[in-house]
Amino acid sequence: MIPRYSRPEMVAIWEPQTxxxxxxxxxxxxxxxxxxxxxxxxxxxxxxxxxxxxxTFDVARIDEIERVTRHDVIAFLTHLAEIVGxxxxxxxxxMTSSDILDTTLSVQLARATDILIADVDALLAAIxxxxxxxxxxxxxxxxxxxxxxxxxxxxxxxxxYAEFDRCRLRLVAARAEIATCAISxxxxxxxxxxxxxxxxxxxxxxxxxxxxxxxxxxxxxHAMYFATLGVVASSVERLATExxxxxxxxxxxxxxxxxxxxxxxxAMPHKRNPVLTENLTGLARLVRGMVTPALExxxxxxxxxxxHSSVERMIGPDATVTLDFxxxxxxxxxxxxxxxxxxxxxxxxxxxxxxxxQRVLLALTQAGASREESxxxxxxxxxxxxxxxxxxxTNLKADTDVTAKLSTAELEAMFDEGYHFKHVDTIFKxxxxxGVDL
Numbered sequence: 001m002i003p004r005y006s007r008p009e010m011v012a013i014w015e016p017q018t019x020x021x022x023x024x025x026x027x028x029x030x031x032x033x034x035x036x037x038x039x040x041x042x043x044x045x046x047x048x049x050x051x052x053x054x055x056t057f058d059v060a061r062i063d064e065i066e067r068v069t070r071h072d073v074i075a076f077l078t079h080l081a082e083i084v085g086x087x088x089x090x091x092x093x094x095m096t097s098s099d100i101l102d103t104t105l106s107v108q109l110a111r112a113t114d115i116l117i118a119d120v121d122a123l124l125a126a127i128x129x130x131x132x133x134x135x136x137x138x139x140x141x142x143x144x145x146x147x148x149x150x151x152x153x154x155x156x157x158x159x160x161y162a163e164f165d166r167c168r169l170r171l172v173a174a175r176a177e178i179a180t181c182a183i184s185x186x187x188x189x190x191x192x193x194x195x196x197x198x199x200x201x202x203x204x205x206x207x208x209x210x211x212x213x214x215x216x217x218x219x220x221x222h223a224m225y226f227a228t229l230g231v232v233a234s235s236v237e238r239l240a241t242e243x244x245x246x247x248x249x250x251x252x253x254x255x256x257x258x259x260x261x262x263x264x265x266x267a268m269p270h271k272r273n274p275v276l277t278e279n280l281t282g283l284a285r286l287v288r289g290m291v292t293p294a295l296e297x298x299x300x301x302x303x304x305x306x307x308h309s310s311v312e313r314m315i316g317p318d319a320t321v322t323l324d325f326x327x328x329x330x331x332x333x334x335x336x337x338x339x340x341x342x343x344x345x346x347x348x349x350x351x352x353x354x355x356x357x358q359r360v361l362l363a364l365t366q367a368g369a370s371r372e373e374s375x376x377x378x379x380x381x382x383x384x385x386x387x388x389x390x391x392x393x394t395n396l397k398a399d400t401d402v403t404a405k406l407s408t409a410e411l412e413a414m415f416d417e418g419y420h421f422k423h424v425d426t427i428f429k430x431x432x433x434x435g436v437d438l
Contacts, residue, residue: 001321005283010324013111014317020057022104023076026201027091028052030183033200034193040090047087055083073097094193098304099183102217105316106179107205109225112320113175116232119327120168124161126334128432131157135424138417139253139344140355149355150348150420153254153339158431160239165431167232174228177221181205182213187303215304219297222312226294229319233287236326240277240284243333247274253344257336276333283326290315352385353392359414360396360406367405377402 001011012018028048035045058079066075074097081088092100135154140147181202185193202209210217246254256274258264264271293315297308348355357378364374381395381402396402396411403411 001317005325006321007324007328010112010115010321011317013108013115014321016059016062017057019104019108020059020062020076022107022205023073023100024052024055024057024080026100026103026183026205027077027080027095029201029204030095030193030197031091031093033197034090034093037194037196039194040093041087044087044090048084048091051084051087052080057083071097073100094185094191094197095183096186096215098216099185101309102213103181103183103201103205103207105312106181106207106217108316109320110175110179110206112324113171113178115324116229116320116327117168117171117175119324119331120164120171120232123327123331123334124164124168126331127157127161127164130334130337130339131161131428131432134339134341135428136421137339137341137344138348138421140348140350147347147351147355149358150417152421152424153341153344155424155427156242157334158428160242162431163235163238167235170228170231174225176208178225179207180210180217180221181207182210182217184210184213184215187215188213214300214302216300216308219294219300219308222308223294223298226315226319227291229323230288230291233284233323233326236323236330237281237284239330240280240333243277243337244274244281247277251343251347253340253347255338255340256333257338276329280326280330280333283322283329287319287323287326290319351392352390353415354382354385356392356415357382359419360402360411363410363414364402364405369405 001014028045031040031045031048034040035042057076061082062072062075062079065078066072069075069078077088077092080091084091131154133154134157135152137153138150139153139156141149141151181198182188183193183198183201184190184195190198199209201207243254243256245251247256255272256276258272263269264273264275293311297311300308361371361374361378364377365371369377377399378396381392381399384390384395385392393411393415397408406414
């Protein structure tokens with residue numbers, strides 16, 4: 001994490017003070033249940049809460065202890081004992097370090113996901129607003145980067161809305177997948193701690209019970225979680241790449257907002273570069289790069305090893321902080337995106353009506369020509385238009401083989417632009433819902 005690509009709310013989840021606060025809460029809730037079971041004195045459980053509930057943990061002191069113990073949880077427990085006093089001996093009864101570490105990571109990832117879901121909600125609102133604004137703004141659709149048939153800019157954004165709506169569902173599923181609690185002791189057998197302690201802690205921390213843990217929560221859950229973040233990041237990149245293409249000088253159909261005083265180049269004062277969407281492309285690569293290590297963490301030795309630990313200490317904060325920043329940045333890009341309908345019209349008309357070729361092809365087949373003959377007739381006139389910059393409709397009208405099948409009026413009808421947009425409302429209802437005012 002670096003401040004340039006971080007937002008305070010997400011960073012706070014991963015700060016040491018937050019982590020130690022969660023550690024304490026898990027330990028204290030477990031002690032409460034142990035007191036109810038008669039394993040520890042109820043007075044001790046009450047004292048633990050009373051003396052440490054509002055405490056600020058000394059991060060430097062914990063680090064100092066860890067330099068000796070070489071064990072982070074023991075260092076924390078030692079510091080907790082300095083705060084609580086003799087009653088601290090009842091903390092961590094029957095528990096193992098992974099009970100604390102894994103359950104804490106679950107809490108942190110669940111909280112991080114809540115922020116990510118809120119980010120996606122804000123992005124969806126921005127995309128929806130701009131989609132309806134340009135629902136019927138004509139633009140050329142492209143396949144292989146080449147002019148294909150007309151679409152509307154609103155449809156481009158509706159596609160993005162549907163994609164990020166799926167992203168939201170994936171994040172909700174990923175949160176449910178990751179939000180589990182394991183308080184089962186060494187090798188996960190509950191030999192030294194009652195299973196009801198796990199249930200109590202899970203309820204207090206807003207988690208589900210892990211059905212069976214070894215000494216750790218199974219890492220297939222984490223693999224699925226980070227893979228989901230990778231998919232969301234890829235969706236960010238897809239939309240960012242579309243905007244980057246549309247901002248190219250030769251296209252110039254849309255553009256990132258260029259603020260007063262902004263500079264595009266240290267050498268060329270005229271430049272207005274798509275720096276935000278280029279940045280989003282790079283951030284998406286980083287998030288995706290954290291997916292493979294998460295997948296490789298699944299195969300741990302026997303009941304546990306810690307080969308996953310160093311990976312998760314890095315990818316947990318980095319992936320969530322980076323994706324949070326990217327989603328918020330993309331929302332800002334969409335919200336302030338400059339859109340140029342006149343340039344879209346200019347590009348749409350650039351090839352002399354070639355985007356109507358399929359409709360002419362189909363009309364010829366309906367008029368009795370074979371598909372092969374129809375394709376050949378349309379293509380030869382299309383190639384003349386391509387190569388000589390001519391008007392497609394004019395070429396078709398001059399081709400006697402074509403006019404033998406279709407009248408001038410019928411050909412002209414093939415070039416009605418509204419034909420391509422007759423189902424826009426249908427698509428919008430599919431994407432935004434039946435109750436939406438179109």
